[in-house]
Amino acid sequence: MTAFISPYRTDRDNARDLLDEGRFVEVFVDCPLEVCEARDTKGLYKKARAGEIKEFTGISAPYEAPAQPELTVNTSDQSLEECTANVIALLESKGLIPVSQ
Numbered sequence: 001m002t003a004f005i006s007p008y009r010t011d012r013d014n015a016r017d018l019l020d021e022g023r024f025v026e027v028f029v030d031c032p033l034e035v036c037e038a039r040d041t042k043g044l045y046k047k048a049r050a051g052e053i054k055e056f057t058g059i060s061a062p063y064e065a066p067a068q069p070e071l072t073v074n075t076s077d078q079s080l081e082e083c084t085a086n087v088i089a090l091l092e093s094k095g096l097i098p099v100s101q
Contacts (some may be wrong), residue, residue: 007063019024035076
């Protein structure tokens with residue numbers, strides 16, 4: 001399991017093509033930009049808006065939302081526990097991890 005900041009569909013599609021069929025699971029962690037900015041403890045969004053960080057995803061560079069992710073979790077209206085449970089349930093249903101007892 002790995003997590004990437006992958007703003008372009010082409011990059012995500014290329015990653016999917018590297019694995020055997022059914023082994024790549026795309027989870028779209030969705031969150032409104034204003035919520036991301038409010039959670040930003042490092043001040044990166046503020047710096048990006050001030051032009052101090054070039055090509056910052058969501059500000060000065062695009063983010064292409066997935067067309068058909070296997071799962072979408074929205075961290076602005078779901079708790080961390082709910083998001084985690086949804087990811088685990090998906091991985092279990094696909095046989096990628098053992099079913100928890």
